[in-house]
Amino acid sequence: MTDTPSLLQMTAPLREDFDIPYHDIGPKNAPARVALVAGIHGNELNGVFVLSRLAAFLNATACGEQPGVELRERVIVIPAVNVLGLNTLSRRWPFDGTDINRMFPGYNAGETTQRIAHAVLEVTRPASYRVDLHSSNLEFEELPQIRLYAPTEAERLTARCFGMPAIIERPMNSVFTSTIGHAWRESGGQNFVIQAGQAGVLQPQHCERVFAALVRLLQHVEALVGAPLSTDDADVHYFGVDQTAPLISAHAGIFVSRLEVGRWVRSGEVIGQVYDSFNGELRIEIRSPVSGLLSGLRRQPLLCEGDLIARIETRQPVPSGVDTYLHGQGQ
Numbered sequence: 001m002t003d004t005p006s007l008l009q010m011t012a013p014l015r016e017d018f019d020i021p022y023h024d025i026g027p028k029n030a031p032a033r034v035a036l037v038a039g040i041h042g043n044e045l046n047g048v049f050v051l052s053r054l055a056a057f058l059n060a061t062a063c064g065e066q067p068g069v070e071l072r073e074r075v076i077v078i079p080a081v082n083v084l085g086l087n088t089l090s091r092r093w094p095f096d097g098t099d100i101n102r103m104f105p106g107y108n109a110g111e112t113t114q115r116i117a118h119a120v121l122e123v124t125r126p127a128s129y130r131v132d133l134h135s136s137n138l139e140f141e142e143l144p145q146i147r148l149y150a151p152t153e154a155e156r157l158t159a160r161c162f163g164m165p166a167i168i169e170r171p172m173n174s175v176f177t178s179t180i181g182h183a184w185r186e187s188g189g190q191n192f193v194i195q196a197g198q199a200g201v202l203q204p205q206h207c208e209r210v211f212a213a214l215v216r217l218l219q220h221v222e223a224l225v226g227a228p229l230s231t232d233d234a235d236v237h238y239f240g241v242d243q244t245a246p247l248i249s250a251h252a253g254i255f256v257s258r259l260e261v262g263r264w265v266r267s268g269e270v271i272g273q274v275y276d277s278f279n280g281e282l283r284i285e286i287r288s289p290v291s292g293l294l295s296g297l298r299r300q301p302l303l304c305e306g307d308l309i310a311r312i313e314t315r316q317p318v319p320s321g322v323d324t325y326l327h328g329q330g331q
């Protein structure tokens, strides 16, 4: 038996009771320096895997099993908030279909997901730095990136220390105000969202990038000392609120792309093709309207008119169109 703490113990109608375990690692004589949360959505596997592996590394470090590496500050790690959704690959909480990231700040005498949100907030609120990890939805792949919502100058500076390929700044989301990000903001400190990859699958390369980014953060805030840092991920690009060009489909059909997220595309470069699903005819070649970094790409081939095909982050400001960041892309 271990002494793994739990956020909540709950009972289920037709199965054994269950709980939401988390890791509380490092010296306990002070509030946590960093709190890391993943799996608020149960089908976003990249973040769950990264945090479970990071917890293993930090626990080994705390036990002195990583020569030369030292954990000097307390770190909270919650690999999977939606523990039941993880079992069924479900974004939402299986029993009542609620989205836990629409339940914050929660309520400790409320419905199950209100109680979960409350418990997550209670255990993460004392931390000085907080990170919420997501993947996109089942249809769209995101380049690993830091998302900043109406950030402070301190958050802008810290964001660069993750060493992620893109930092994307957004206005505060006024539609979804019951997210963990909103609740954290009320609590002060520095708050970050990481978006990486696609829901429903595990993408080891994205996971490695996010793992390295979190180790960099832990070293930057001096929670961790002496961990080896990879040198190939220092190429950070910062994109403001008016530097995103979404590509929205004007056609329906089978969408095919051979591109990978994270490449730089030129204006007019082919992003993919749309084929007729019956006679196989090429309906249209989708071309990038701008030059920039391909930060997101559609992976679901069944395409309808109005679907998001790609996002390209530009070096220069571009006219702002529809805000595709509000389309429920994993957050």
Ligand SMILES: [Zn+2]
Residues within 6 Å of the ligand: 040, 041, 044, 133, 134, 135, 330, 331
């Ligand atoms: Zn999510």
